[in-house]
Every structure is written in C-alpha cells, then in structure tokens.
Amino acid sequence: MEITSKQIKVPTSTRNTVQRALVLGAVQSLHHHPTSADVYEVVRAQYPNISRATVYRNLGVLAKKGEVFRVEVPNGADRYDFHNEPHYHLKCRVCGRVFDADMPHMPNLADAITDTHGFHIEAHQIIFEGVCFDCQS
Amino acid sequence: MEITSKQIKVPTSTRNTVQRALVLGAVQSLHHHPTSADVYEVVRAQYPNISRATVYRNLGVLAKKGEVFRVEVPNGADRYDFHNEPHYHLKCRVCGRVFDADMPHMPNLADAITDTHGFHIEAHQIIFEGVCFDCQS
DNA sequence: GTAATTAATGATAAACAATCCCAATAGGGA
C-alpha cells in the first residue's frame, strides 16, 4: 500500500532555525522554480555545513505551512515556488525548467467530470509540456 | 542541462521478441494503470528469466510506438495504459492508484494562456488528486 | 537454409531523488 503524499510531520510548535530561514530565503531569491539541489547550493554558500536532508526537511515543512509552493513535476525533481496562489505550469522537455502559465486558475474544473466512481477530488494540476524559448535554437 | 524526456532510442527496424509481446500483453490485461513493477510481476509468471531492464526498455519502446500510453505521475512510478486516446487522470494520494477521468479532452486548452514568452507547447496533462472510493473508509 | 547484421536481452552497476535513522545540538517556554 504505497503512500504517495509527503509524510513530513509538522509538530505543534515549530522553531525558527537559521537553516530554515536560509532555505526560505533561497526559494524566494530564486526564480524558474528551483529544485532542492538548487536551493541546497545557494544555502550552502552561506552555511557550508548544512545537510541535504535539512534542505529537504525544511522545504517540506515550509510547503506544509504554505510559505512555499511545491510543484511536483513528473519525471524530475520537485520544484519550489515562493508565490502561493494556485496556478499552472509549463515544463520544457529539453532543459527541464518550469515556468508559470499565464492563464487563470479553474477551481471548478473537476465539475467537468461526469462520473468519478466515488473518487473524492481535492485538487488538480495542469502541466503543459513543450520547448522553452531558449531551447528552440 | 538536464534532459527530462525519455531517451529510448527506437531503431529504424524493431524486432518481435517474445518478451516484448508479453510486456504488451501484460499492460493490456491489467487495469488501474500498472507500474513497471506490476508488469514485471505478471510477465515473470509466464517468463521467469525476464529482466527488469527488459521490461523498462519494452515499455519505453511500446510507448514511443504508440502501442501503450505512459502516464508520468508526479512522485511515483510511471504508469502505463493500453488505450491511447488523450485523457486525464485521477490519482489517489493514499493508495497511489491512477484512474481515468471521465471527462472530454480539451485539445485547445493551451489557447487560454495569454502569453507563453515564446514557449512552444506540444501537449498537456491534467492530474486530479484526492482519495479514491476504496481509501475513504 | 545459411550466414551476416544488429536489435534485443540479462545481469549488474550506476544515477538520481528523496527519506529514514540516530546521536548530538539548540530553540524557546517555564
């Protein structure tokens, strides 16, 4: 019985650690939806001893708290975004970068499904795939 | 420069091997979008010496040839479907199973994007997340 | 039918993302 949702337990109280602040700052400073590896590199420049596990853990905690937004991309590392309104994404199949789609969110999209066979829908995501401007040359 | 699309090279001619036929048969016999591990188990019952690598390779080749459809699910193994018309999916966040969404495909969905900044869109996918009927109890 | 060509296979190693484990550390309330 596979559990696919992230199993980060958020305790009743959270603490403000230097590492967590640096992770949040890194996500906010980076655009193009950084991966955990991107975040790790930036944070390590300021805090060389930080562990990869700490970066992963804090990205998970910050995502649960709603301070960053996790984009779960098929076939690639998760990506993180600092703005939190639901939106859709473009993924370049050449370089792997992820961009925000400039189109309105459709909260009622699931209404178009005629029969869910009892499936309870909580959210949806749309990913457009193609080739970004830089990779077309 | 990460390459995220599958790098299975399809030669000019392909051969009809027993293993490939068994892999195709397994995908066709299984519903709920089997993973490569599911396919491997079924095929191994008929052909005990098959290698996992062969299953992966053949799923890739069959997907490229259009004989099976690959569903690239975020945060989980790829899943395979034997019917090939574009459609959307429901993914249970508890058991990880993937179901087909009973809703029409929207080939012109990308037209709703006002500005792609030169991004060339080739396809899109929609994944609805929630809890399936079985996992609600 | 036989030989030649090369796609495909099996087994294993490796790449990659992400999580688990656990002893040590440190944040923050009392």
Added chain:
DNA sequence: TCCCTATTGGGATTGTTTATCATTAATTAC
C-alpha cells in the same frame, strides 16, 4: 538557567529508472 523536544548532520537506505556490456537471437540478404 533548566528542561523538553524540535531540529540538525551525516550517512545509510529505499525506490525508480537508465547505462553498460558481453551474449543471444530476430530478421535480411544471399
């Protein structure tokens, strides 16, 4: 300042997929 426990570091581990390579076997040409 003391205590509790959230958090950390670092390495081990899991899970999925691809790469490598010597060997096998499917197809083509003869």
